[in-house]
Amino acid sequence: MNFQIDLCSKNMTSLFLLVVFVLIKSCNLKVDAAMSSYHEINERAEIDKVTKFVDPLIGTQNEGHVFPNPCLPYGVVKVGFDTDNLKDNQGGYTVDGHITGISHLHVSGTGGEPKYGVISQFPLTSTSLYTIPLRNYKSLRSFEHFEVGYSKFGLEKYNVTVELTAARRTGVGHYSGGWNEGPKYTVYFCSQFNKNASSIGTFWKNFITENLTFQSSSDVSFDTPAIGAVLGFDFDDEPYESNLVITSRVGISFISSDQACKSAQEEVPNFDFEKTRELAVDAWETELSKIKVDGEVRSDLKTIFYSGLYRTMIIPSDRTGENPKWSSYDNEGKLVPNYDDFYTLHEGYMPDGRSGMSNGITQGGGNADMVVAEVFLKNLTSNNEINNSLNWTLAYEALLKDAEYDPWERGIFERRMFLLHYKALGYIPFPTHKMLSYAYVPCSRTIEYSTNDWSIALVAKKLNKDEDYIKYQSRAKNWENLWYPKKTIKGAKGFILPRFANGSFDTSLNVFNLSGKTPFYEGSPWEYSLDILHGNNSFSHVKRLITLTGGPQAFERRLDKTFENKSYLTAYFNIGNEPDFFHPCLYHFIGKQWKSVEVIRDILKKKFGKGPDGIPGNDDSGAMGSWFVFHAMGIYPMAGQDIYLINAPHFSHVTIYLSPNTTFRILAKNHSSENIYVQNVKLNGVNWYKTWFRHQDIQNGGILEVEMGDRISTTWGVINGKNGESVIPPSMSDY
Incomplete structure (x- = not known):
């Protein structure tokens, strides 16, 4: 991290920097200062690059929880200010409230109590060390400005301007609370300045001790006073006109303070703020230009598109070489890639979510299975970096462990719970357990476990493990054990309902219930009864779902009712949460691709925009951004499979760089706001009548040509269209 403070007050005699850490249990704090030359920043000229389309503030309101301050793609350091109005925002930023500090670790787009917000600094002006208002030093902001790799804001109370930028790594803290409570973690830091401090001290319990460089505390928590250091920089002898600037660099490591210092000195030599900022922008330009x-x-589509793509790369955090819990090197001495801060995807088990080097609460199944399955099916092992870093034998063993062993030793923080019931009954029974609603959600867990088993079956098939394939593809049908065919609501027949251990169903459940300890995680029975997206040996489970609901016409009426309310934030369909992300694409499975296009177009138009409230809910680590990006390009992936569905592009030209020398292009002819319907498609020069394609069709590059029109096509995308070829996404027998 590199931050810069402009001193603007003529009445100020000294600037003081509070280095504040919120810690748990005992803590020792040592303070040091280093000197070098400083570098003034000049305003950066506008450059015609894709980064100019990124607005970091999109998604910072409306519970989007986006982190808008500087970072690198997947960078460890995410430096930005925190406020006293955080509530459940882990990004640090809120549109109002007092600034309480500038900290170096954050996540983006996630709910729950703050996970990080540590290694905090706060610049203020005071006449002496002893007049610093420790009990209330926070300040309102006088202005704020955000760009890629850069932010600038004013502290109204002290007339101080702060500018921030970031390199890849930057320090130390212990804390608890939130979705991912976990054990304490240690972060080492190395804080250096371009000017010697004229006075130093430490503080605890709102009391400053001058000239003390070591402070020990026996108990520090959110409810007790903070511990920290105070550095004073005296400018009495320097004229105001000299445009005084203090530059600070803070290196962070999870291994040692020496490594933190090394990172700071290598990444920000000579305290060069502007060079660091340029490198941050260049890093983002490299990643964002891959599309x-x-x-x-x-006119606003590029801004929304690149801002969404940008948010997908804020986290997870690339902590390669920074994991103290296991060796960072393989047997040949090569660094093994390691990431943290990934959400809703465990130590000892495959991950569902992880932050601060410990597991978060499992929100359903084990979605790492889906990721592994995609890597296998899309043959991504041809990428040397992935191939060299993955032990496929060990990965498969981990999948089987997740599927067979109930992790009671870690309870709700590990993979699949209640496996004994799931394997014996074919579902998780209701409602005998007293756990919290976010942990004991038997219906949504059963659905997700079925999908996870399907992913394991696909991996087993590719590895020629036939017995495992048969076993897990059979278990993939378990969701159907919760299907109650007799319940009819709003013309829709059949729902996923909770089932008791004796086999009977709880038919009293309101299918629009979203409150209390429901058997579904963050969704209604209506929503989850459409959330069957995997396949089995003879047909897609979506096709089975269609049969259970009464056939294609009944299923179409059910989907029409689902999207009837154009707010798209109801118990029928909630675009603000992941369980419903795939539902607009379900029309593909009844040969009505054009209806998927209509719904998707309307959602993108009404629910995504340029302002801070420009996404329809929690961004969830870039999930909202990725949903928009895929649909704006006109394709959408089926999770855990090698299939992409074709919708309708929002751009006339899309180029995806699969590698530096391999591109996949999407070209939309007759493209306009009125021409939203696909008329004809060519894939790699061949007429293409399906509404989907496989990854292998484009893995070596290719061109998808989509001819658009203002009327629904009667020949493309319909069941048994030209040549009698089915357009429906494939059955398992096609694998």
């Missing part, structure tokens, strides 16, 4: 779009249907 180029042009010819948008509306």
